[in-house]
Amino acid sequence: MTDFDHLPEFVPGTVWLTGAGPGDPALLTLAASHGLATADVIIYDALISAEILALARPGVPLEDAGKRGGRPSAKQRDISESLIHHARAGRRVLRLKGGDPFVFGRGADECLALAEAKVPFRVVPGVTAGIAALSYAGIPATSRDTNSAICFLTGHAASGQVPDDIDWAALSQATPVLVFYMASTHLKEIAERLMTAGRPAGEPVAIISDATTPRQKVIIADLATCAAEFAANPLPPPVLVAVGPVVRFREALNWFEP
Numbered sequence: 001m002t003d004f005d006h007l008p009e010f011v012p013g014t015v016w017l018t019g020a021g022p023g024d025p026a027l028l029t030l031a032a033s034h035g036l037a038t039a040d041v042i043i044y045d046a047l048i049s050a051e052i053l054a055l056a057r058p059g060v061p062l063e064d065a066g067k068r069g070g071r072p073s074a075k076q077r078d079i080s081e082s083l084i085h086h087a088r089a090g091r092r093v094l095r096l097k098g099g100d101p102f103v104f105g106r107g108a109d110e111c112l113a114l115a116e117a118k119v120p121f122r123v124v125p126g127v128t129a130g131i132a133a134l135s136y137a138g139i140p141a142t143s144r145d146t147n148s149a150i151c152f153l154t155g156h157a158a159s160g161q162v163p164d165d166i167d168w169a170a171l172s173q174a175t176p177v178l179v180f181y182m183a184s185t186h187l188k189e190i191a192e193r194l195m196t197a198g199r200p201a202g203e204p205v206a207i208i209s210d211a212t213t214p215r216q217k218v219i220i221a222d223l224a225t226c227a228a229e230f231a232a233n234p235l236p237p238p239v240l241v242a243v244g245p246v247v248r249f250r251e252a253l254n255w256f257e258p
């Protein structure tokens with residue numbers, strides 16, 4: 001009996017839209033590992049680490065479909081067409097995406113394209129950075145003493161700007177803890193909007209880069225100073241920003257970094 005005997009069969013002619021987690025290969029699910037070991041072709045995003053790609057079956061073609069801000073990147077239509085092409089050729093297609101495919105990615109768009117083309121697919125959830133980055137930074141997403149709610153947001157809309165469909169006043173009052181994906185470019189504007197909407201200037205902020213990897217770095221600041229701190233000490237993407245009282249736990253709970 002192999003390790004994967006109890007897992008779903010990766011049928012030729014199908015696509016597995018698979019979350020690879022935030023970076024640490026140890027956070028891959030069994031289904032994701034099974035897909036890597038079985039796929040006939042792997043189409044992967046920019047944030048997929050070499051350590052994770054090294055787990056692929058030897059000799060499997062690897063197609064880079066990463067999107068990178070400000071640089072030439074694969075177009076979404078081309079990615080979807082490649083998935084359809086490989087599946088129709090009878091291949092087992094692993095679409096490997098950072099984090100979870102349905103959390104602030106284009107997973108839904110790709111699934112809709114597959115459904116329209118009548119290509120069978122499976123969604124394999126992954127550990128999302130909004131949870132994992134906090135854990136590896138020693139910051140609990142919730143604590144009974146601080147918050148009974150948490151909100152996940154993107155700081156970077158499809159337009160390239162801060163999302164314009166957020167009610168900042170309502171958001172600021174709705175939950176003590178906010179977690180922003182892709183917020184580093186607009187960190188100053190986001191902090192200003194939150195403070196204008198009533199969040200305290202001294203509220204703690206964590207800026208987490210390359211979460212769960214040996215390259216992880218964290219800046220601790222507050223809403224009033226976080227943008228200046230980040231400008232003075234820029235960190236490479238991917239960057240996650242957490243706002244709220246749970247950030248104060250880091251001093252005691254920082255288990256990952258030396």
